Amino acid sequence: MRQEISLTVTDKAKAEFQRGMPLISKEALENADSLITEGAIVSLVDKQGKFLAKGYYGKQNKGYGWVLTRNKDEAIGQGFIERTLTAAIAERQNFFRNPNTTAFRVFNGEGDGFGGLAIDYYDGYYLLSWYSEGVYTFKDEVVEALQNVADFKGIYQKKRFDTKGQYIEEDDFVAGERGEFPLIVKENGVNFAVYLNDGAMTGIFLDQRDVRNAIKEKYAKGKTVLNTFSYTGAFSVAAALGGAEKTTSVDLAKRSSAKTIEQFSVNGIDYENQDILVMDVFNYFKYAKRKELKFDLVVLDPPSFARSKKYTFSTAKDYTSLMKEAIAITEKQGTIVASTNNASFGMKKFKGFIDKAFQEEGKKYRIVEEFTLPSDFRVRKEFKEGDYLKVLFVELV
Incomplete structure (x- = not known):
């Protein structure tokens, strides 16, 4: 009880x-x-x-x-969860019907009426993300509700509330049939290899879908592209498919190289024609300046907080200095894709970081496009912090 x-x-x-x-x-x-x-x-x-x-x-x-x-007499149980999930799935019918995009968010926490729980769809498989021990106590009701209201091949989960900061999972598999991984999903026609059974991350951040598509369709053709904090190289793949002259992906994690090679390969791109570097991004900036390297398009999408042997980075404190590093290696009339998923500040403050960087560098710029969360990541107007993603396409003038 x-x-x-x-x-x-x-x-x-x-x-x-x-x-x-x-x-x-x-x-x-x-x-x-x-x-x-x-x-x-x-x-x-x-x-x-x-x-x-x-x-x-x-x-x-x-x-x-x-x-x-807000209903005093409404019971919080499986019936409530089924109604909530049914409404969320109904809102995403356009996504379910789109053969070119087979990975998206089905349920976005408080935006869909149940904070602390996110559910993503990966080509027939559902991935539940639990953000507290409290919400995890609803696991049985949520799983049964999902089985009752959705068609699926299998259900996986990620427990993201471990207080030690370490991801520990006995087994990510929950119900249905186990998937064969990598699972190849589509996003605006681009292939991505994902893993629902391999630690905290799947291989792609679904909230950046619109940004990747913009890079592919409008910004990459004929350009040299630097993708910093590149993770599995998803921005680089989008740029290469958009006709980039060359992409350079830089990330400190040793796994990033193999993962990036895999993402290029599942799209039929010869990864040997691209640069994939396992390297501290800040050291790479120094290297690029020393070698007088410049890029037409630079992607800056750092984690909210990161620590390496020499640096501790926080977007709330250090984004301006990161932006200055990027400005120094961006071609005249080049573009910087400045991105953050830090929910502790809004778009206005983020634009302030960008403005300060350009002022201190004595350079001019204009913001040509901006993005927040895509439509499947539903947010509530009463909770602006829920719309955490901020992306600016900044052109050097």
């Missing part, structure tokens, strides 16, 4: 919940210390005891849990 608890909210938080705020933060609660059991159902009430909303307790980096309903 799931524990149920009543929590009193502050006067300030009361107004936010009435406006539709889905996140339950510690600061919003008068009696947060009474929360002990992850997964407990919480009823939020004001200081007069009037009901405001109902949700669950699940501690993650964003807060203490999520609002699920």
